[in-house]
Amino acid sequence: MRDLIDLWVGAQAWLFETLVSPILFKYGLMAWYEPGYSAVEFVMLGVVQIAVIAIGMRFFERRWPLEKAGEDDKLIMVDRVYTMLNKLGVIPLAIFILTYPLVQEIELTVRTWGYMPPRLERLLPWIGDNALVSFLVYFVLYDFAAYWLHRGQHAFGWWWALHSLHHSQRRMTVWTDDRNHVIDDLIITLALVLFSQFVGVQPGEYVVILMVGRLIESWSHANVDMSFGWLGERLLVSPRFHRLHHALSTPTERHIQDHNFAPVFPIWDILFGTAIYDEKIRPTGVDDATVDADNGRGWIAQQATVFGRFVRALLPRFSRRASAQ
Template sequence: MRELIDLWVGAQSWIFETFVSPVLFGLGLMSWYEAGYGAVEFVMLGVVQVAIIALGMRFFERRWPLEREGDDRLIVVDRVYTLLNKLGIIPLAIFVLTLPLTNQIEHAMRAWGLIPPRIEQLVPWLENNVLASFLVYFALYDLASYWVHRAQHAFSWWWALHSLHHSQRRMTVWSDDRNHVIDDLLVTLALVLFSQLVGVQPGEYVTILMIGRLIESWSHANVDMGFGWLGGRLIVGPRFHRLHHALASPEERHIHDHNFAPVLPVWDILFGTAIFDRKYRPTGVDDAVVDADNGRGWIAQQVTVFGRFLRALVPGLSRSPMPPALRPPAE
């Protein structure tokens, strides 16, 4: 294990010193030196995640697909989303945009003496138990993600953005990152601030993010798989999460208002939004305006969804009634 860690750190240092550091120096951005070094690791982790998805998760989709027929051209744009996000292009842009705000909030909290204690200070026995401490932070992060996800469905302006993620009719392991950049920005900002409040350290945050995102990628897989009766109530799998993407029907108008949890189904169980069944349901949305996302590329989707967002945020911009898919789903 020590050899693997040394190899990883050596590769990170070589990439940074060979490619990133000269660019930062040439552009006079040495204040970003530390952040740049961390960004190299983020990209390296992204490469690992893409490899796991492409070589590991896709094996199960090819070997045991739930939906054997469908237009595979719909998947192409999702691969673009995955590469842009996993390789750090979108996250880097979001980081640059949100860093000044998060720094100001952090400085203001320190100036006011509002420094929240780390969990280890509240529960001292966690101090010497690295694994238990990590699991507590992971659970708290997932709980925050659960409520952010519910907010994405509850507010019309946020649903206008998030509906892009639900519009995919051909859901696969590539679908997790299919989000509008403003949606990603809002989610990232909310979760980073929450992580600061509960004392998640940068190294822990990156690890939580990577593990969580891999599980979320798998939960979108085109397979009818779960983790058994007990395991399916401990970890979100494809069978559980697919219901969240189900196409609404007259009998199940708000079926997608269930199974919100990113990783831990316990939140859906506790808050009454869990459904465990093995009924097959196609995925997508029942609104033609949003469903049309399936015929667009990345840029066209971003522009179109931004227009939906503006119309939902300022209804006066559009004289036509708000489409049903842009109304906040009822609880």
């Protein structure tokens, strides 16, 4: 294991010194030196995630597909673009550049107030003796925050205008998890970063938590009918559990998508009354023709169209404010 870690760190250092550092030096961006080094590791982790999805998870989809291959398979291509852009850091880098000054300003303000993030090791000293236990505790906290953010994506009209892009896919696969609008990604990223700082998650821990969480979420979108058993289904989100969340609404199940929100641990849905467990196989997608039309568009067209939906969802708010003044 030590040799593997040394190999990883060596590759990160080589890539940074060979490709990134000269660019930062040439353009006078040395203030980004430390974030740039971390970004190299983020991209490396992205390559690992793509390999796990393309080789490991796709094996199960090809071997035991829930929906057989058909004409709709072309709809999956754009989801692969989303995965590549997100996992290789293109979208996260843009979001990082936008949010970095804001996060730094918030950190400075908090320090000025004399507030120090409450590391759980101070409250529960015994978890500091076990790295795995510490990771799991922070991972559970991260998932708890992600659960409520996900509910917010469905609860607010302006947020649903963005998140509906994720639900519009009729052919859900392991590539679907990253199918999000960049503004939606920005909001979620900023919220989770601020939450992780508030509870005291260290940057190195956060990167690992994010990678493991996203891999599990990719698997939960898999085109397989796989159950973890009665107990397992209540411990970890499975493709069957999450597929119900993407189910196409019908007159008899109008609010079916307002269930099974949890990204990783179903306990949140169980505790807060949003869990549904049944054996019924439902088609996925949305019952709104305007949103369903996302399936015929490429990445750029989807981003532009969804941004238009987002603005229109906000306009009534602006109109009410203008009339009240």
